[in-house]
Structures are given as structure tokens and as C-alpha cells.
Amino acid sequence: MTGRFTWPCWAPLGLWVRLPARNADYASEVAPWEDTARKSPDKARVQNNRGFADPRARS
Numbered sequence: 001m002t003g004r005f006t007w008p009c010w011a012p013l014g015l016w017v018r019l020p021a022r023n024a025d026y027a028s029e030v031a032p033w034e035d036t037a038r039k040s041p042d043k044a045r046v047q048n049n050r051g052f053a054d055p056r057a058r059s
Contacts, residue, residue: 030050030053033049036050037050
């Protein structure tokens with residue numbers, strides 16, 4: 001009977017372990033778009049948003 005009540009206690013721990021990797025994904029405004037562009041290079045919306053977020057592209 002205790003087995004079904006233990007998973008809610010372990011679920012937050014699993015999320016906490018994943019937190020540093022998720023923070024690295026959102027370290028800057030450009031980082032999530034560069035990751036998305038690597039995964040979906042042919043999508044125009046991704047390239048547009050990456051260009052908009054890139055501070056070097058702004059003048």
C-alpha cells in the first residue's frame with residue numbers, strides 16, 4: 001500500500017535533478033532559438049525568431 005504513495009514524493013526530486021539542464025537551455029534570449037534551429041533548420045519561424053533574438057542582428 002505504501003508503494004502508490006511514494007511516487008509523488010520522488011517526482012519533484014526528478015524534476016529538481018533536471019533543473020540545471022533546463023536552465024542552460026534558457027541561459028540567454030538566443031539559446032532556446034539556437035537549440036530549436038538545430039533541431040528544425042528548415043522552419044522559417046524558427047529562423048525569424050532566432051534572428052530577432054540575436055543581439056548582433058539588431059542595429
